[in-house]
Amino acid sequence: MVSLSWYLILAAFVFSCGLYGALARRNAIAVLMSIELMLNAVNINLVAFWRYSENAATRLDGQVFALFVIAVAAAEAAVGLALIISIYRNRKTVDLDKLDLLKG
Amino acid sequence: MEILQQLFPLPPIPTLQQAVFIPMALFTAFCALMVVGARNLFHNALALVGTLFGVAGIYALLEAEFLAVSQILVYVGAISTLITFAIMLTRGMMYGATSQVNKQAGTAVIITSLFFLVLAGLVSGAPWPTFGVELGSGEQIIANLGKLFVTTYLIPFELLALLLLVSLAGAILLARDRR
Numbered sequence: 001m002v003s004l005s006w007y008l009i010l011a012a013f014v015f016s017c018g019l020y021g022a023l024a025r026r027n028a029i030a031v032l033m034s035i036e037l038m039l040n041a042v043n044i045n046l047v048a049f050w051r052y053s054e055n056a057a058t059r060l061d062g063q064v065f066a067l068f069v070i071a072v073a074a075a076e077a078a079v080g081l082a083l084i085i086s087i088y089r090n091r092k093t094v095d096l097d098k099l100d101l102l103k104g
Numbered sequence: 105m106e107i108l109q110q111l112f113p114l115p116p117i118p119t120l121q122q123a124v125f126i127p128m129a130l131f132t133a134f135c136a137l138m139v140v141g142a143r144n145l146f147h148n149a150l151a152l153v154g155t156l157f158g159v160a161g162i163y164a165l166l167e168a169e170f171l172a173v174s175q176i177l178v179y180v181g182a183i184s185t186l187i188t189f190a191i192m193l194t195r196g197m198m199y200g201a202t203s204q205v206n207k208q209a210g211t212a213v214i215i216t217s218l219f220f221l222v223l224a225g226l227v228s229g230a231p232w233p234t235f236g237v238e239l240g241s242g243e244q245i246i247a248n249l250g251k252l253f254v255t256t257y258l259i260p261f262e263l264l265a266l267l268l269l270v271s272l273a274g275a276i277l278l279a280r281d282r283r
Contacts, residue, residue, distance in 0.1 A: 002121045004232035007162070009224050010129045014136045014155070016220035021140035023212035024205045029190055033139055033152050036183065040159045043175075051166040051236045060249050063168055064257055070171075070178050071264050075271035077183045081190040082275035088194040097206055 007048035015041035028084045028094045032077065039073045125165060132158030143204065145191055153184045167239055170246050 014037055021034025043066045050062020088094050118126070135158055138151035156179045163172035239245060253261050 001119055001235045002125045003234045005227050005230070006125065006129070007166070008227045008232075010133065010162070012220055012223040012227065013133050014159075016216045016223075017133075017136040017140050019219065020212050020216040023216070024209035025140065026202075026204055026206050027145060029187060029194065030140075030145065030148055030204070033148055033187060036152065036179075037136055037139055037155065040156065040179075044159060044162055047163055047166050047168050047171060051168070052233045054237060056237050057239050057245065058248060060245065060252055063171055063249055064252055066168075066171055067174060068260065068264060070174060071268060074178050074183055075268050077186060078275040079271050079278070081186050082279035084190055085193050085279045094194045095202075 004048055004052045007044060011041040011044040011048070013041075014038075014044065026096050028087070028096055028099075029081070031096070032080050032084070035080075036073060036077065039069060043069050121165070125162075128158060128161045128165065132162065146188075149184065149187055149191055152187065153180055156180050156184065167236075167242075167245075169242060170249060 018034040018037030018041060021037065022031050025031050025034065046062045046066045046069070050056055050060065050066075053059065053062070084094055087099065091099065093099070132155055135151045135154035139148050139155060142148050142151060156175065160172045160175040160180070163169075163175060
C-alpha cells in the first residue's frame with residue numbers, strides 16, 4: 001500500500017522546485033508560478049495527513065484547511081498579477097534584476 | 105525451478121494503489137521541474153497547468169474528490185488563465201538571449217536540493233501509517249465538509265469571502281487602464 005511518506009516526499013519535491021523557482025527566476029510571473037507550486041505542495045501534505053489520520057471520516061479539518069489555502073492562493077495570485085501588470089505599465093519590464101529602485 | 109527463483113527473485117508486484125500513485129507522482133514531479141526549468145515562459149505556464157492537474161489527481165487518489173474538483177475549477181480554470189493573460193500582457197522577456205535565472209541560481213540549486221534531501225530523509229525515518237482508515241460514502245464526507253464550514257469554521261469562511269472581495273476589487277483597481 002502507499003505509505004504516507006510517499007505523499008510527503010512528493011510534496012517535498014514539489015516544494016523544493018517552487019523554492020528554487022522563487023529564488024532563482026528573473027521573471028516576476030515565473031516567481032509567482034513558483035509560489036503557486038509551493039502552495040500546492042503544502043496542500044498535498046495537508047490532504048495526505050487528513051487521509052491517514054485516525055478518524056478521517058468525521059474530522060475533515062485537513063480538507064477545510066486545504067480549501068482555505070486554495071482560496072487564499074487565488075486571491076493572492078490575482079493581486080500579485082495585477083501588481084505585475086501595473087509595474088509593467090510603468091517600467092516596461094518585469095525583469096526582477098531591473099526593478100531595483102529600493103537598492104542602496 | 106526453486107533455484108531459479110532464488111537466483112533471480114522477482115521484484116515485488118505493486119498493488120493497485122501503488123501502480124496508480126507512481127505514474128501520477130512522476131508526472132506531477134516532472135511538470136514541477138518543467139515549471140522552473142523550461143526556457144520559454146509559456147512552457148512554464150503549461151507545465152504549471154500539468155502540475156495542477158497532477159495534484160488534483162493526487163487529491164482524487166486520496167479520496168478527497170470535492171477538493172480535486174475545486175482544485176481544477178479554481179486553480180486550472182481561474183489562476184492558470186490569469187497567469188496566461190498576465191504573460192500575454194507583459195511580453196517583455198520572452199525574446200532575446202537573456203538568461204532566465206539570476207546570479208544566485210547556482211547557490212539556489214545547491215540549497216534547495218540540500219533542503220529536499222534533508223526533508224526526504226527526515227520523512228523516511230518516521231513510522232508513518234501505511235493505509236488509511238475506511239471512509240464512509242462520498243456524500244457523507246461532503247455533507248460533513250459542508251457542515252464544518254457553517255458550524256466550526258463559520259468565521260474563517262465569512263472572512264475568506266471578505267478577503268476574496270477585497271483582493272479582487274483591489275486587483276481590478278490596480279490593473280485597470282488609466283487613460
